[in-house]
Amino acid sequence: MSDLKVAENIVASVHYTGTLPDTGEVFDTSEGRDPLKFLVGHRQMIPGFEEELMGAVVGERREFTLSPERAYGEPIEELIAEFPKSEFAQLEKSGVTIEVGMQLVAQTIQGPAPFFVKAVSDEFITADFNHALAGKSLTFSVEVVELQEASEEELAHGHAHGPGGVEH
Numbered sequence: 248m249s250d251l252k253v254a255e256n257i258v259a260s261v262h263y264t265g266t267l268p269d270t271g272e273v274f275d276t277s278e279g280r281d282p283l284k285f286l287v288g289h290r291q292m293i294p295g296f297e298e299e300l301m302g303a304v305v306g307e308r309r310e311f312t313l314s315p316e317r318a319y320g321e322p323i324e325e326l327i328a329e330f331p332k333s334e335f336a337q338l339e340k341s342g343v344t345i346e347v348g349m350q351l352v353a354q355t356i357q358g359p360a361p362f363f364v365k366a367v368s369d370e371f372i373t374a375d376f377n378h379a380l381a382g383k384s385l386t387f388s389v390e391v392v393e394l395q396e397a398s399e400e401e402l403a404h405g406h407a408h409g410p411g412g413v414e415h
């Protein structure tokens with residue numbers, strides 16, 4: 248038995264379900280998968296998620312609702328951009344009709360960047376690169392499954408290793 252609690256530099260394994268408080272819609276859950284494993288205090292998780300779990304012991308269950316500032320932040324206007332529709336000609340030629348709400352991926356110099364189609368006109372497509380959960384309050388139900396001291400390697404990498412964490 249251990250007397251570990253959720254704290255900085257502890258590897259926490261948790262089962263969680265995230266719902267939108269307005270609708271009750273589940274946007275993410277670890278049910279049916281390995282528990283999520285993360286190194287506490289290394290920005291692996293959204294800030295409020297860790298804060299609300301601090302001090303929890305194995306077997307403890309906590310439920311909390313995070314405001315957008317403590318979750319994925321407010322949507323940023325600069326992350327919304329218009330592109331000429333002609334840039335998507337290739338996609339449309341392959342039979343894809345671009346519609347509002349669709350998620351697409353732009354190839355940028357920093358790598359692939361997913362975005363949502365916010366608006367479509369005859370000439371332009373408005374792309375929203377904000378996180379899909381930006382601007383939303385999120386409710387989490389979390390159960391602490393396991394707590395371990397982090398290994399030297401995990402501390403050096405800044406993340407948890409193994410199933411449910413980073414496997415490499």
Ligand code: ZN
Pocket residue numbers: 400401404406408413415
């Ligand atoms: Zn690593």
